[in-house]
Amino acid sequence: MPRTQKNDNFIDKSFTVMADIILKILPANKKAKEAFIYYRDGMSAQADGEYAEALDNYREALTLEEDTYDRSYIxxxxxxxxxxxxxxxxxxxxxxxxxxxxxxxxxxxxxxxVIYHFQGEKIKEDGDPEAAEALFDKAAEYWKQAISMAPNNYIEAQNWLKTTGRSTMDIFF
Incomplete structure (x- = not known):
């Protein structure tokens, strides 16, 4: 049974109805519409914590989706x-x-x-400060890129960059 028929809460049903309306009026080919259905079902499964089902839907969406921008979100x-x-x-x-x-x-x-920072913390706890610093530096580079694109986001990362001396900028925008 498709996930769209399993959803029983108001928000999921409303989203499904809206998505179906959009799919019908969108000037997209059949393959793109099918990709969107799998993506939508993947998001619904992911929201319900059904990760294996979500991954199956995302994988199917990837086989159908040709648009690189849409593929990036999958x-x-x-x-x-x-x-x-x-x-x-x-x-x-x-x-x-x-x-x-x-x-x-x-x-x-x-x-x-976040992953590089987490890995750095774990390695630091394990007693390898040099390897930890290398991971923290990698984390800093990715955070700087993210912050430059979305300067009003990632405030904790901005504070961490400043307090660790990995950034001297007070304002990123």
Missing amino acids: LYNMGLIYASNGDHEQALEYYHQSLDCNPRLPQALNNIA
């Missing part, structure tokens, strides 16, 4: 799932793929930085 969402499951290497791979499709995706840059 790949980004796949990265979110892997990150939330603790598979940081796989998450990084998907975030980087999303950036290959759309280099102006600050949320992917931010999430890459």
Whole structure:
């Protein structure tokens, strides 16, 4: 049964109805519309914590979706799932793929930085401060890129950059 028929809450049903209306009036080919249906079902499954189902839908959407901008969001969402499951290497791979499709995706840059920062903290706890600093430097570079695209976001990252001496800028915009 398609996910659109499983949703039983008002918000999901409303989203589905709106998405179906948009799909009918959009001047898109059949393949693009099918890709959107799989993407929409993937987002719904992801929101319900059904990550395996979401990944299946996203993979199917990727086989159909030709637009690189739309592909970037599918790949980004796949990265979110892997990150939330603790598979940081796989998450990084998907975030980087999303950036290959759309280099102006600050949320992917931010999430890459978060993973590098997390890995740096773990390595620091394990007693390798040099390796930790290298990861912190990588995190800083990704955060700087994300902040330059979305200067009103990532305030904690901006504070971390300033307090660690990795940025001397007070204002990023």
